[in-house]
Amino acid sequence: MDAPASLAALPALAELCAAPVAPAERAAAVRPLADTLGVMLAGLADPRAADLAATLSLSAAPGRARLPGSNLQGAPADVALMAAFAAHLLDFDDDETEVAMAHLSAPVLGAVLALASCPETSVEALNNAYLTGCRMMLALGSMANPALYRAGWHATSVLGSFGAAAAAARLLALSPAQAAEALGLAASGAGGPRGAFGGEGKPLQVGLAAANGLRAAELAAAGWKAAPGVLFGERGLLQRMTGGALAPLRLPGAFPPPGFVTKLFPSCTATHAAVAELLALRARMAAPTAQILCAVDPFVPAILIPGLPTSPDAARFSLAYCLAVAARTGRLGPEAFEAAAFDALGPRDPEIRALMARVRVTADESLPRGPSGIATGAVVTLIAADGTRLTGRREAAPGSAAAPLSDTQLAEKFAACLAPVAPSSEARALWQRLLSPTDFPSAGALLDALPLALTDRKDPR
Known part of the structure; x- marks a missing residue:
């Protein structure tokens, strides 16, 4: 134009x-x-x-x-x-x-x-x-x-x-x-x-x-x-x-x-379909995962970061790290990206480091693409130590229009986010209040209901 x-x-x-x-x-x-x-x-x-x-x-x-x-x-x-x-x-x-x-x-x-x-x-x-x-x-x-x-x-x-x-x-x-x-x-x-x-x-x-x-x-x-x-x-x-x-x-x-x-995992969106499919396959596999094969859109590696991540910020863009954590722990939550989980050489957990080395990422031209021209889906294969092999294909990330999160998942995510500043019961009660915003007399009143997460270092309160 x-x-x-x-x-x-x-x-x-x-x-x-x-x-x-x-x-x-x-x-x-x-x-x-x-x-x-x-x-x-x-x-x-x-x-x-x-x-x-x-x-x-x-x-x-x-x-x-x-x-x-x-x-x-x-x-x-x-x-x-x-x-x-x-x-x-x-x-x-x-x-x-x-x-x-x-x-x-x-x-x-x-x-x-x-x-x-x-x-x-x-x-x-x-x-x-x-x-x-x-x-x-x-x-x-x-x-x-x-x-x-x-x-x-x-x-x-x-x-x-x-x-x-x-x-x-x-x-x-x-x-x-x-x-x-x-x-x-x-x-x-x-x-x-x-x-x-x-x-x-x-x-x-x-x-x-x-x-x-x-x-x-x-x-x-x-x-x-x-x-x-x-x-x-x-x-x-x-x-x-x-x-x-x-x-x-x-x-x-x-x-x-x-x-x-709406994100289910605290990592780059380009990792989400693969992680979700891995978790679904893992639930069906009796033996621990020994190798992970993952096929994504050819452009996805240009979005992500290769190599061994040495910080949580880099790990959020590491497909190998996200898949290895999900395979080892059965989840990919905020705890996977805490600073204590990393040192100058990468992830502290030796099992995660070892499994990352056995993640193979390839390109798949067959995944469906929307207006962006970049597919958000993934094909994942898990191979167990006993030779068991499971493959699954997921064409949309969890939280997308094709796979929306449930109210329970959203409430659990909100509670996990507020864990550093509010008990789970209070966080869940606040979530329910926020779902009825017309109950608040003003926007200021709605914002007043949020717990304190950051205070002035110089303020004694």
Whole structure:
């Protein structure tokens, strides 16, 4: 799509920032919102969240915005950065694999939470802003992907800047003209390479995207203007990032989109179908697993990280590690990615290290592909020490539209995320409350119900 044609998409994108939200979509967003809040609290409980907070102008003193799950307050952009960083830190947040090819909730909700803590914001307004941001990421994804992702850009960070800007534009009641300026201003700070995968820069760039988008909306509200071609012009961001391979705009349909995945495992989505199929085969095999064969889409190895992971962040992108842990323990939960499980040489468990060496990954062209052109399924073969051999094929990740998580699975995940900050009984009770958001008189009241996961190091409370 040439630059002049794509420039015509900007007015439609600006109108999207104030488009009506159907009640059915708000109802469908309740579980993803609650799930992301749980993942965010788990991230805030991680010591690295305190490290990041120490670099920002946040404190227990009264500020313009409050970070949910903490006693920290400060500038909205700093709160957005923290919330989105925490929501993406453990790679347990939802993903959209086909159009945006990005984690929708983390960057969008980061911006929404930074503006939603004031008493006058309703739960419905919070929900509408969240859906608006997700729509924006999907709309831009329809134009930029798969070229954007295949070129090496982290779509969550790039598109997340515009999702955050759109969500903030809605909460700030910007006009379509102002919303267009917000999107243009957000282009000046959007970025993030896939080369950051496996390090702390990955969640950091998602946090920066949320802060960038929110700040762009605030500046647009103050009258700032963006250059007309900054987003779609010949020298604009998306033209350059995609090598000019922009497709016509397709406005998103009902939420959640077909490619939406609520994660069951705290690892890269590209590992999930394989892990789920391995666990199903393992339940049928009497003898311990001696060898694992796994066939995936030919592009998947370019998403993941080869070799022996030496940190939890790298391990989340190691298919061999995720499969070996699942085969040895019968699960792949947060404990598999605790810092104590690794040393300078890789996983501490010698049995996991040995089994990783017996994982063979190959390409399978027959797995079905959606709009992204990348299959998310896997074919797994387990070979036991006694020679028993079982093979299974799984074409969709658990938590996807084809294999949705049950209410029990979602509640268990939420409780596991809150384990560092709340007993299981309290976490499950909170989960049930979050499923009925209209019971809260305001968005602020809903956020007040979250337990503290991060407190100011200087505050004695």
